Amino acid sequence: MRPGFAQAGRTRRPSLHDLVRERLKKMANDPSENDPGRNDPTGTDQSRKAQEKEAAAQASLRFVQEGQIVGLGTGTTATHFIKLLGERVKNGLKVRGIPTSERSRQLALSLGIPLTTLDEYQEIAVTVDGADEVDPQLRLIKGGGGALLREKIVASATRKLVIVADASKQVSRLGKFPLPVEVIKFAQELVAKKIAALGARVDLRLGTDGKPFLTDENNHILDCNFGEIDDVDGLARKLSDMPGVVEHGLFIGMASVVLFARGKEIVELRRGT
Numbered sequence: 097m098r099p100g101f102a103q104a105g106r107t108r109r110p111s112l113h114d115l116v117r118e119r120l121k122k123m124a125n126d127p128s129e130n131d132p133g134r135n136d137p138t139g140t141d142q143s144r145k146a147q148e149k150e151a152a153a154q155a156s157l158r159f160v161q162e163g164q165i166v167g168l169g170t171g172t173t174a175t176h177f178i179k180l181l182g183e184r185v186k187n188g189l190k191v192r193g194i195p196t197s198e199r200s201r202q203l204a205l206s207l208g209i210p211l212t213t214l215d216e217y218q219e220i221a222v223t224v225d226g227a228d229e230v231d232p233q234l235r236l237i238k239g240g241g242g243a244l245l246r247e248k249i250v251a252s253a254t255r256k257l258v259i260v261a262d263a264s265k266q267v268s269r270l271g272k273f274p275l276p277v278e279v280i281k282f283a284q285e286l287v288a289k290k291i292a293a294l295g296a297r298v299d300l301r302l303g304t305d306g307k308p309f310l311t312d313e314n315n316h317i318l319d320c321n322f323g324e325i326d327d328v329d330g331l332a333r334k335l336s337d338m339p340g341v342v343e344h345g346l347f348i349g350m351a352s353v354v355l356f357a358r359g360k361e362i363v364e365l366r367r368g369t
């Protein structure tokens with residue numbers, strides 16, 4: 097646990113800005129801090145994952161039907177889906193997309209996928225999105241790409257949420273991946289302290305420019321490392337009850353189908369079956 101948040105009263109607690117400075121110093125001294133391939137020097141793992149992501153995205157296309165409103169997820173796996181959907185649209189498929197982020201919106205526009213909004217349609221037939229972790233009850237951690245708020249809103253309006261992922265995302269218990277929590281800036285120190293008191297190490301997410309990452313809704317993200325979470329539903333309730341938390345990355349009871357690609361095989365899991 098980050099000492100400053102845990103040991104209230106004895107020394108001055110580092111603020112999130114202290115933590116940002118500390119992280120920047122670490123990155124400057126050790127550039128591999130920010131290198132996703134640092135434990136995979138040959139890149140084999142990364143290229144296997146990339147192939148699995150594309151295979152899972154490919155498998156999700158059969159859930160999309162002519163004339164539907166389709167939620168477009170965010171992240172590298174969802175990007176594969178959007179590109180594949182773009183090809184189908186070029187070949188005549190008629191759908192309208194509702195993107196879960198500005199990035200996905202730009203990508204869909206560049207591919208000629210017609211878009212609409214939640215103002216026009218409050219019911220989405222199918223959404224295809226990625227996830228950072230998926231447990232056996234198909235509960236998810238999402239938000240690694242910073243789009244959890246719009247992703248959850250779109251998911252909540254979706255009849256069938258299809259999650260596409262490489263095999264590494266399948267876990268027996270959630271929490272190894274730090275849980276993203278979107279907070280309004282005004283409350284971030286207070287919320288960080290409250291989440292740390294629940295047992296997490298809390299880091300303010302930084303962008304590639306070293307400044308706090310800004311979501312599409314202009315909020316910040318706290319990455320909360322709980323380790324394996326004992327009571328996922330209880331934690332979700334506690335986070336939702338904290339004033340200043342805009343949304344958290346636990347998606348419970350939302351995914352209908354998860355498509356994991358393991359090598360060339362696609363494993364399909366359905367909720368409640």
Ligand code: 5RP
Pocket residue numbers: 169170171172173174225226227228237238239240241242243244247
């Ligand atoms: C973005 C997300 C992504 O779906 C999640 O981070 C998975 O990303 P990727 O497909 O790149 O592994 O929740 O907010």
